[in-house]
Amino acid sequence: MAEGGKMAAGSGKMAAEAAVGQVVLPGDVLLLPARPGHDAEQLPLGSEAAPRGRLLCGPGLRRCAAGLLVTKCGLLRHRQPGGGGGAAAGGAYWVDSQQKRYVPVKGDQVIGIVTARAGDVFRLDVGGSEQASLSYLAFEGATKRNRPNVQVGDLIYGQFLVANKDMEPEMVCIDSSGKASGMGVIGQDGFLFKVSLGLIRKLLAPKCEIIQELSQLYPFELVLGMNGRIWVKAKTVQQTLIIVNILEACEYMTSEQRKQALAKLSGN
């Protein structure tokens, strides 16, 4: 935190590498390392001046003249380049923050609630400031004649095709090859609840301990939307409620507390 204090006292500028894992505040400027032989006033010509890869600027950050401008407070995170995924060949920076309000991001897979059927599109509540639209043709195998059976109030798991701050977000339930790949209408049973976005990101991280430990208890179905919504279905109402309560409590539990709680449950 000594570094954070220094940052606040100074001009708010610091190297992006040095701030990784630290708390950043809105208005801080993160300086990116200058590329050797790269002059701002010179056009990058020839192969030597070509950037090594594109740098991805994640949530909570914005490009500015000096580097990256922080727009949310939280912990700065960084992913090294070459971790798979061609888009982030130059690595990625983002701010991990605690919030509940979802802002649509292109490519995010979310759970929406159908609020209306307007002509050939459905209106979906995804928890954002505006409702998303979903064409009835954006389902696997849907044609003009063969419409999907979607009622108002149903849950739909889909991903954002368009998520722009000036435009209505648009969702689809198929991937680029036209396959459903898990997306579509979620079954009529089960229960939907909401958790914070930070917890959802933790649950969606590969090899998440919480999910692995829960799966030892008994079989259940789980859908995690990036908008903080979780749909759970287990065999009985009681079992579903247990999963719901554990996942909600995970926000404030340490891993030891969670393990104790789960041990108590599996003992019964």
Added chain:
Amino acid sequence: MRETPLSNCERRFLLRAVREGKRLDGRQCYDYRNVRISFGPDRGCCVVELGRTRVLGQVSCELVPPKPNRATEGILFFNLELSPMAAPGFEPGRQSELLVKLNRLIERCLRNSKCIDTESLCVVAGEKVWQIRVDLHLLNHDGNIIDAASIAAIVALCHFRRPDVSVQGEEVTVYSPEERDPVPLSIHHMPICVSFAFFQQGTYLLVDPSEREERVMDGLLVIAMNKHREICTIQSSGGIMLVMDQVLRCSKITAVKVAEITELIQKALENDQKVRKEGGKFGFAESIPNQKITAFKMESAAVDTNNVEEQAEEIITKADPPSEVFATPILHAPGTAQIGEGIENSWEDLEESEREEEVEEEGESEAATSECQRMETEDTSTISKDKDEPIVLSDSEEEEVVILEPQEVPNKTRTQTTSKQENTSKKTFNKRRRKKRAAR
């Protein structure tokens, strides 16, 4: 901002859970959520938490002329606000149907039950009376606003102290808290609302419904009662027909709940009074539970630190002594310099080890022999030695590398110290060879 719609699966699940006698937070049908009362730094300010529903109550007073038809009575004023902070569905500054309904219910519960002696609020009949204003703000909405608001209102009124006044002839003096201790309001009894949610035309009954239970319920019954089992207000909404037994059962449950809550309020008021008298810490900051968000926490791997010292000593005693350190800079080539030779990799090509050897020789101030001459002698020695002692090995550099290989391959990724060891072992080997050469 729109209210988040309720999905079909939530509705179906909640109704199924109600039929099975289960609730989302693990309560039984007749259980009340935890009530927490905390007081602010000022008199007449409190926050009441009912589960995750939070209501802030603030009482203020003012001297005003009385209403002409009630010249000797003070004025009580209640105002409940639903801000968008509580739930995104609420709009600021708009009198929604729900808000009007809740405000009416609060007024009926607290003013019409005559729980506060309004005549004691009169200062000069027909001229000056106290107006007590109770502002209630919903901070978070998780169902059952009316119960939380009614508790907050009565707690804030009990906690409030108005300035003392004295009348001498025509003159009215209002004393500041320093001059005279402020006086509490005279409260006859404490009416508290208890809500009941009905499902399937009154077949199932839940006490203290949460927000989602309120959204799927068929009807609502609110009973306001004091601890003397006097019903202050009763209101049924939702348009369901209730059986008489059901209403009687509700009133019995209400009596139990009201007794519990009244006791809690009295305990909270006593605690606060004690803390204030003793000069301890009080206020909202002291009563906020310390919850830590663990979502971003990274746990460090557990390391066994039981016998670290013994292990470390063992490693140190087993290790070879470190190589001599050359404090003087060594010039490899024009424009380069090196001090010491700490972490140099021993896996170098032949030329480099040769150069190292050369440098060492210079450092030890041996007689400098030219490179080509040495090469010659080496060559002859190999030939001659091969005949005498074939096993002790030749001095050819290639073979030296081959001998060291099986040892060093797994060591390649070791730390600094091991690479130093390798360096030393190699150096001793070189020295031995040099001695041999000198002997010759």
